[in-house]
Amino acid sequence: MRVLVQRVSQASVEVNGKSIAAIRHGLLLLVGIAPADGQEEVRWLADKALGLRIFADHAKPMNRNVLEVDGEILVISQFTLTADTSKGRRPSFTTAARPEVAKVVFQKFVEELNKTTAVQTGQFGADMQISLVNDGPVTFMLER
Numbered sequence: 001m002r003v004l005v006q007r008v009s010q011a012s013v014e015v016n017g018k019s020i021a022a023i024r025h026g027l028l029l030l031v032g033i034a035p036a037d038g039q040e041e042v043r044w045l046a047d048k049a050l051g052l053r054i055f056a057d058h059a060k061p062m063n064r065n066v067l068e069v070d071g072e073i074l075v076i077s078q079f080t081l082t083a084d085t086s087k088g089r090r091p092s093f094t095t096a097a098r099p100e101v102a103k104v105v106f107q108k109f110v111e112e113l114n115k116t117t118a119v120q121t122g123q124f125g126a127d128m129q130i131s132l133v134n135d136g137p138v139t140f141m142l143e144r
Contacts, residue, residue, distance in 0.1 A: 001031070001032065001033055001034060001037040001041040001042070001045055001105070001109075001143070001144050002031070002032040002034075002081045002082060002141060002142065002143050003029050003030070003031050003032075003045050003048075003049055003141075003142040003143075004029070004030040004031075004032075004078070004081060004139065004140075004141055004142075005027055005028075005029055005049055005052060005054075005139065005140045005141075005142060006027065006028040006029075006030075006132065006134050006137075006138065006139045007026075007027060007054050007055065007134065007135045007136055007138035007139075008023070008025070008026060008027065008028045008074075008132050008133055008134055008135055009024070009025055009133045009135045010022070010023065010024050010025075010131075010132065010133050011023050011026075011028040011074045011130065011131065011132035011133070012074075012130070012131045012132075013074065013076060013122040013123075013128050013129070013130050013131075014128065014129045014131075015122070015123050015126045015127070015128055015129075020122065020123060021074055021120035021121060021122060022074075022120070023072035023073065023074045023120060024072055025069070025071050025072065025135075026066055026069075026071030026072035026073050026074070027049065027066050027071060027072075027073045027074070028073075028074050028076070028130075028132050029049055029073060029074070029075045029076070030076050030078040030081060031075060031076065031077050031078060031081070031106060031109060032078055032079060032080070032081025032082040032096065033077070033079070033082065033096070033097045033101070033102040033105045033106060034082050034095055034096065034097055035095075035096075035097045035098070035101065037097065037105050037144075038105065039108065040144075041105075041144040042105065042108045042109045042112050043112055044144050045109065045142055045144050046109060046112035046113050046116075048142050048144075049066075049073075049113070049142060050065060050066060050067060050113065050116055050117070051065050052065055052066070052140065052142075053065050054138055054140070055068070055069045055071065062138075066117075067116065067117060072119075072120070073113060073117065073119040073120070074119070074120050074121070074122075075106075075109070075110055075113065075119050075120070075121045075122070076121070076122040076128065076130060077102065077103075077106045077121075077122065077124050077125070079093065079096045079097075079099075079102065080093075082095045082096040082097075083095070083096070099125055102124075103124050103125070106124060107124075
């Protein structure tokens with residue numbers, strides 16, 4: 001399981017030209033799920049994303065987490081994060097979980113985050129247009 005974390009000053013997602021979610025200051029989490037991913041990965045990555053100290057305070061530019069700054073969170077499923085690009089020029093997606101499996105794991109990830117704070121999501125499996133302003137830029141890849 002991979003979670004691409006981006007610190008944003010704003011982010012939104014549209015499906016078929018209609019806005020379905022938007023946040024201001026906070027985190028955009030793009031989530032890629034592999035076939036073997038389960039509850040252990042979900043718990044670890046949700047805790048890691050929520051606790052990641054990447055927001056400024058008076059002492060340091062990266063000293064507070066999203067909860068401490070009252071940040072918002074937008075979570076998007078992105079199977080392309082699991083692509084194998086090691087051979088040839090066309091990405092292989094054999095390392096991605098099948099949609100019916102990935103959807104369940106993605107929902108568990110959202111539920112785990114929601115135990116601590118409310119999150120917004122995109123639409124699983126939809127063709128989405130994501131808009132964001134990366135603050136910094138600050139981007140981290142979390143893997144488990």
